[in-house]
Amino acid sequence: MGRTLPLVLFAFGAGTFPYCVQRVFFSTPMERQMGTVQKIFYFHVPLAWIMMLMGVVCGIAAAIQLRRQSSRAEATAIAAAEIVLVAGLGVLITGPIWGHATWGKAWTWDARQVSTGLLWLIFAAYVLVRHYGAAGSERLAAALAIFGAIDVPIIYYAVKIWKTTHPDNNVVGTLPPEMWATLWPCLAALLAMSLGLMLTRIRQEVAEISLDEGWVRIDDVVRSMTAKDDGKDADKDDGKDADKDASKDEE
Amino acid sequence: MNDATILLAAPTPGAGANEAAPAAGAGDYEKVEGRDRETIECQRACEAVAADKTASDYSHIVWAYGVIWALFCAYGIFLWRRSQRLADDISALNRKLERVR
Amino acid sequence: MPQPPAATTSLRSLARQTWLLARNDLRQEMRDFELVATAGFFTLVVLVMFGLSFSTLGRYAQPMAVPGILWLAVAFVGSLTLTRIFDREREADTLRALLAAPVHRLAIYLAKAGVTLAVLLGCCAILVPGLVLMFDAAAPFAERPLATFSLVFLGCAAYATIGTLFAAGLSTSGGKNVLLSVILYPLTSPALMFALVSTRTLLDGHPGFEGYLSQLVALDILQLVVSAWLFESVLVGTAGGSSRRKRSAGRRT
Numbered sequence: 001m002g003r004t005l006p007l008v009l010f011a012f013g014a015g016t017f018p019y020c021v022q023r024v025f026f027s028t029p030m031e032r033q034m035g036t037v038q039k040i041f042y043f044h045v046p047l048a049w050i051m052m053l054m055g056v057v058c059g060i061a062a063a064i065q066l067r068r069q070s071s072r073a074e075a076t077a078i079a080a081a082e083i084v085l086v087a088g089l090g091v092l093i094t095g096p097i098w099g100h101a102t103w104g105k106a107w108t109w110d111a112r113q114v115s116t117g118l119l120w121l122i123f124a125a126y127v128l129v130r131h132y133g134a135a136g137s138e139r140l141a142a143a144l145a146i147f148g149a150i151d152v153p154i155i156y157y158a159v160k161i162w163k164t165t166h167p168d169n170n171v172v173g174t175l176p177p178e179m180w181a182t183l184w185p186c187l188a189a190l191l192a193m194s195l196g197l198m199l200t201r202i203r204q205e206v207a208e209i210s211l212d213e214g215w216v217r218i219d220d221v222v223r224s225m226t227a228k229d230d231g232k233d234a235d236k237d238d239g240k241d242a243d244k245d246a247s248k249d250e251e
Numbered sequence: 252m253n254d255a256t257i258l259l260a261a262p263t264p265g266a267g268a269n270e271a272a273p274a275a276g277a278g279d280y281e282k283v284e285g286r287d288r289e290t291i292e293c294q295r296a297c298e299a300v301a302a303d304k305t306a307s308d309y310s311h312i313v314w315a316y317g318v319i320w321a322l323f324c325a326y327g328i329f330l331w332r333r334s335q336r337l338a339d340d341i342s343a344l345n346r347k348l349e350r351v352r
Numbered sequence: 353m354p355q356p357p358a359a360t361t362s363l364r365s366l367a368r369q370t371w372l373l374a375r376n377d378l379r380q381e382m383r384d385f386e387l388v389a390t391a392g393f394f395t396l397v398v399l400v401m402f403g404l405s406f407s408t409l410g411r412y413a414q415p416m417a418v419p420g421i422l423w424l425a426v427a428f429v430g431s432l433t434l435t436r437i438f439d440r441e442r443e444a445d446t447l448r449a450l451l452a453a454p455v456h457r458l459a460i461y462l463a464k465a466g467v468t469l470a471v472l473l474g475c476c477a478i479l480v481p482g483l484v485l486m487f488d489a490a491a492p493f494a495e496r497p498l499a500t501f502s503l504v505f506l507g508c509a510a511y512a513t514i515g516t517l518f519a520a521g522l523s524t525s526g527g528k529n530v531l532l533s534v535i536l537y538p539l540t541s542p543a544l545m546f547a548l549v550s551t552r553t554l555l556d557g558h559p560g561f562e563g564y565l566s567q568l569v570a571l572d573i574l575q576l577v578v579s580a581w582l583f584e585s586v587l588v589g590t591a592g593g594s595s596r597r598k599r600s601a602g603r604r605t
Contacts, residue, residue: 035304035305035308036304036305036308036309036312037307037308037311037312039308039312040311040312040315040316043315043316043319044315047319066582066585066586067585082326086322086323086325086326089322090318090319090322090323093315093318093322094315094318094319097311097314097315097318098311098315100311101307101308101311118538118541118542121537121538121541122538122539122541124538125534125535125538125539128531128534129531129534129535132531133531136524137521137522137531139521139585139586140518140521140522140535140586142586143517143518143521143582143585143586144518144535144539146578146582147514147539147578148539150574150578151539151542154542154571154574155541155542155545158541158542158545158546158549159545161545161546161549161564161567162545162548162549190319193323197323197326197327197330200330200334201330204330204333204334204337207337207341208337211337211340211341211344214344215344218344218347218348218351221351222351225351
């Protein structure tokens with residue numbers, strides 16, 4: 001189950017993708033104002049949704065990690081944060097590409113751009129703390145993730161009031177049903193890919209955590225055996241070999 | 252990238268004008284109401300602008316889609332390399348376990 | 353005589369402990385003025401640097417630059433102050449002792465946040481008059497002292513609430529202060545934006561100033577509650593054990 005589910009998700013994503021492209025280019029009417037370039041929308045917007053969803057998932061998992069000391073929750077938080085980074089980078093790159101085509105300018109300090117950028121920075125900070133933090137910084141990183149998840153709506157609101165003096169760039173107006181019908185498969189494909197990657201990453205992290213525990217335990221066993229040998233062979237002066245073995249083991 | 256190149260090769264205004272020219276010069280023709288040279292040129296010019304926009308749009312789309320899937324692939328490769336490292340670590344642990352036994 | 357309810361007593365003891373801890377820190381500071389002197393001087397330097405960079409701005413650009421200068425300076429000084437406050441604890445390893453003592457954990461957090469806020473307000477006492485002197489657009493700061501004080505107080509409080517939590521966590525988890533800026537700047541960006549908007553409306557004489565100020569109050573309360581709630585689990589987790597993973601990783605390599 002744990003191994004097959006990501007594979008099923010990848011297969012689903014890979015199968016749905018050609019259908020999505022077919023729908024995007026052949027079955028969906030052209031948007032009147034923006035023309036062809038609006039077709040970026042069908043992957044850009046689901047990616048932004050996935051980013052926010054994963055941000056919230058990361059916050060919730062971090063809260064569970066803090067409350068219950070669960071290594072599974074910890075692994076989920078890390079995996080979700082990494083997906084936020086990947087999806088966020090996708091959003092932050094495709095957004096300016098779309099903006100360049102429609103507004104003639106890649107980065108316009110549009111409220112959505114700024115809030116997405118800030119959110120991405122918070123989760124990048126989370127991943128940095130996880131990666132470079134000293135021993136015991138897991139809980140600090142968890143607090144950071146919780147703040148990040150809480151910040152999702154606040155940042156959006158703050159940027160909105162920060163931008164009140166500027167015109168509202170409402171790119172996605174009300175969508176006709178055909179466009180929604182195309183958006184859903186695209187969302188499904190991207191979500192399946194992201195979930196597949198996330199589950200793989202969770203499995204890896206859980207494996208890594210138990211592997212670390214295994215190393216600690218085996219080191220403890222080696223050390224206790226060495227101590228026992230030392231005690232036994234103190235008179236016989238044979239303890240040297242055991243010490244040598246242990247130091248070799250510990251590399 | 253291919254989509255963009257194909258679209259760039261779509262009919263241009265020059266090609267359209269060439270088709271219209273021999274028909275006008277032949278003398279023996281049936282007049283088509285409302286399709287004078289000016290209208291056709293104007294239409295072709297509009298089409299040229301539209302074609303340029305479509306070509307540029309397609310190149311933007313190809314870049315955007317490419318970036319998305321490249322990112323996912325990069326992350327996939329990162330995960331794959333990580334799993335290789337984990338496998339190495341597991342076999343190291345097993346070796347050590349054997350030695351301890 | 354009726355006994356006061358338990359909640360009131362615990363609240364009173366919490367306030368007392370907070371005050372004692374904060375007073376202790378302030379008394380230590382009074383002895384050598386290290387933090388006030390360094391942070392105050394740093395504020396002055398930042399102010400002069402900003403003045404050099406932006407003094408030539410025109411009349412129309414100034415109102416847009418001044419809020420940014422004020423809050424970026426607060427952010428810089430804030431990370432310096434937080435690092436120093438908890439460095440002191442780390443040098444003597446007093447935070448660990450404090451956590452082991454029969455003191456309410458919340459009192460530790462509130463005391464530290466209070467001291468940080470006091471230092472930041474002290475720096476703003478240099479920063480705001482300096483801005484008024486340097487930039488014509490900052491004149492409303494002097495004209496509406498009460499509004500300016502509440503704005504500066506709320507903005508600094510927003511910074512101190514989050515900053516104290518993470519600086520404390522980093523100081524007990526063993527070094528790497530560079531991570532404090534990495535965490536702090538993205539995380540305080542909503543507070544920064546609310547403060548920027550409020551300052552801009554204050555400078556423009558915009559009628560919406562009070563509204564934005566009340567939103568800043570709401571943000572302060574939210575951040576205070578979440579930080580206070582997380583403080584114990586972050587500190588206890590980092591100060592006591594739970595370092596199994598890094599320990600093994602260190603041993604393996």
